[in-house]
Amino acid sequence: MDEVVHKLKNKSTEVKNICCIGAGYVGGPTMAVIAKHCPEIEVNVVDINENRINSWNEINLNNLPIFEPGLDLIIDNVRGKNLHFSTDVKAAVMQADLIFIAVNTPTKLKGIGAGQASDLRWIESCAREISEYARGHTIVVEKSTLPVRTAEVIENILNSAETNSKREEISFDVLSNPEFLAEGTAIKDLENPDRVLIGGDNKNAMIELSKIYRAWVPEEKILFTNIWSSELAKLTSNAFLAQRISSINSITAICEVTSADVREVSRAIGKDTRIGSKFLDSGPGLGGSCFKKDILNLVYIAEYFGLSEVANFWESVVKINSWHQQRISEIVVKKLFGSVSNKKLVILGFAFKANTNDTRESAAITICKNLLNEGANLLIYDPKVTASQIENDLKTNQTKSAENYKSSLNEKLGSWEYSKSINNLEIFNNAYAVLVLTEWEEFRKLNWMTISKKMTPPAWVFDSRSIINTEEVKDAGLRLWRIGDGLEN
Numbered sequence: 001m002d003e004v005v006h007k008l009k010n011k012s013t014e015v016k017n018i019c020c021i022g023a024g025y026v027g028g029p030t031m032a033v034i035a036k037h038c039p040e041i042e043v044n045v046v047d048i049n050e051n052r053i054n055s056w057n058e059i060n061l062n063n064l065p066i067f068e069p070g071l072d073l074i075i076d077n078v079r080g081k082n083l084h085f086s087t088d089v090k091a092a093v094m095q096a097d098l099i100f101i102a103v104n105t106p107t108k109l110k111g112i113g114a115g116q117a118s119d120l121r122w123i124e125s126c127a128r129e130i131s132e133y134a135r136g137h138t139i140v141v142e143k144s145t146l147p148v149r150t151a152e153v154i155e156n157i158l159n160s161a162e163t164n165s166k167r168e169e170i171s172f173d174v175l176s177n178p179e180f181l182a183e184g185t186a187i188k189d190l191e192n193p194d195r196v197l198i199g200g201d202n203k204n205a206m207i208e209l210s211k212i213y214r215a216w217v218p219e220e221k222i223l224f225t226n227i228w229s230s231e232l233a234k235l236t237s238n239a240f241l242a243q244r245i246s247s248i249n250s251i252t253a254i255c256e257v258t259s260a261d262v263r264e265v266s267r268a269i270g271k272d273t274r275i276g277s278k279f280l281d282s283g284p285g286l287g288g289s290c291f292k293k294d295i296l297n298l299v300y301i302a303e304y305f306g307l308s309e310v311a312n313f314w315e316s317v318v319k320i321n322s323w324h325q326q327r328i329s330e331i332v333v334k335k336l337f338g339s340v341s342n343k344k345l346v347i348l349g350f351a352f353k354a355n356t357n358d359t360r361e362s363a364a365i366t367i368c369k370n371l372l373n374e375g376a377n378l379l380i381y382d383p384k385v386t387a388s389q390i391e392n393d394l395k396t397n398q399t400k401s402a403e404n405y406k407s408s409l410n411e412k413l414g415s416w417e418y419s420k421s422i423n424n425l426e427i428f429n430n431a432y433a434v435l436v437l438t439e440w441e442e443f444r445k446l447n448w449m450t451i452s453k454k455m456t457p458p459a460w461v462f463d464s465r466s467i468i469n470t471e472e473v474k475d476a477g478l479r480l481w482r483i484g485d486g487l488e489n
């Protein structure tokens, strides 16, 4: 038996059929791009979430579960040809030569490591499903972001299937192939990645995986490392990016109490080729499903190995982010004469960044909750985020559910409403302030002269993204607070 498995493990498998478990922000776009460039490979994307799969199969491409510029076009071209979305995990796993695991790995909410470590229950259940249904030799690829040495967990589960199975032909190789796409530019990033990282210890399997990417990615961009370096590189990459955002956001606070302007500071430091100009835009605080969770994961690993100084260093990136979001909420209240109770405030943007409908860890959630707790009445608009998503995000408030907000004025908690559009500018009627929280293009073009006439004077514009034309806002007679702008004080 050992010999059979050994022989099969070293056999190179020509990949003709791919399965991706997890049809989320990573699984969907990544597999669409693979299907586009590898028409000879069948790609099956499976998920336990039936609604999500139904949305991926929607004829109307506006109803895809994920909004990413360019994604709808690719889906239109490959769906039903060599790209299929289904809930039939068993069938897809059985047929696959190579399986990507792209399921969610959120921060653990309870038990050992709660609040820091990744919750690996979805990874474990995938590994068990693969061990049960796989046939022949299968390459299993970690696409999800995972703590260092998770491949070992997956290997253990798969190996026990190998040794226990009566199906003597079954064998596995486990590789790490973390995804570096950024939401909002996912298709661009997948089409032209800075690098593709493949970690593993079986060269044949690594080559088979690299062949898929070589259909469109230049060979020199495909890096081979050992599996643990690959897992750690992904966490470290996100930690460095998040650190840059927290760094520049911390400088906004200094700018606001001096006469410096954070945009000028960013431009000046970004010209230094050792620093570079990317990721130096200040904003309302880092968000998205990954940065905070991946840093906390790094913190957990460092603590686990007794490296408390390392843990403290990285944890401070998350702590200053929370402080920064709190700081912005407080500024709004302070500028509105110390109270927003019963005041209508217009919230422009709820997604954590532009060009995505993802709200996970969005700064808008914290800022809106803070303002609701201060009694504000919010009118929220985002071009891609639905009302039910906002409801979901705001009801996790420790004190009140979203439903309760709507009828809780007498308890001094605010309320919120959703607006489908800002086209007729009615949303601004009688508002005391407008908060720009996401950098959607359409917010750059607003007619402030008309808006100003609809608002309750002295009305404020709070621009946390530096996208508003300051002259137009001032000429319209509005008061303006812009992030990191010392000159406003």
Ligand SMILES: NC(=O)c1ccc[n+]([C@@H]2O[C@H](COP(=O)([O-])OP(=O)(O)OC[C@H]3O[C@@H](n4cnc5c(N)ncnc54)[C@H](O)[C@@H]3O)[C@@H](O)[C@H]2O)c1
Pocket (backbone or CB within 6 Å): 021, 022, 023, 024, 025, 026, 027, 046, 047, 048, 049, 052, 089, 102, 103, 104, 105, 122, 125, 126, 143, 144, 145, 146, 179, 180, 181, 182, 183, 289, 290
């Ligand atoms: N979102 C990003 O920008 C991004 C970028 C790089 C890496 N990552 C990482 O990729 C992973 C996935 O992230 P995401 O944003 O796509 O998550 P997501 O929550 O959007 O999607 C995960 C999907 O997996 C499905 N799932 C969970 N368990 C399953 C199972 N046993 N069988 C079938 N389906 C199952 C869920 O139903 C869900 O639809 C995470 O580890 C994340 O850290 C995310």
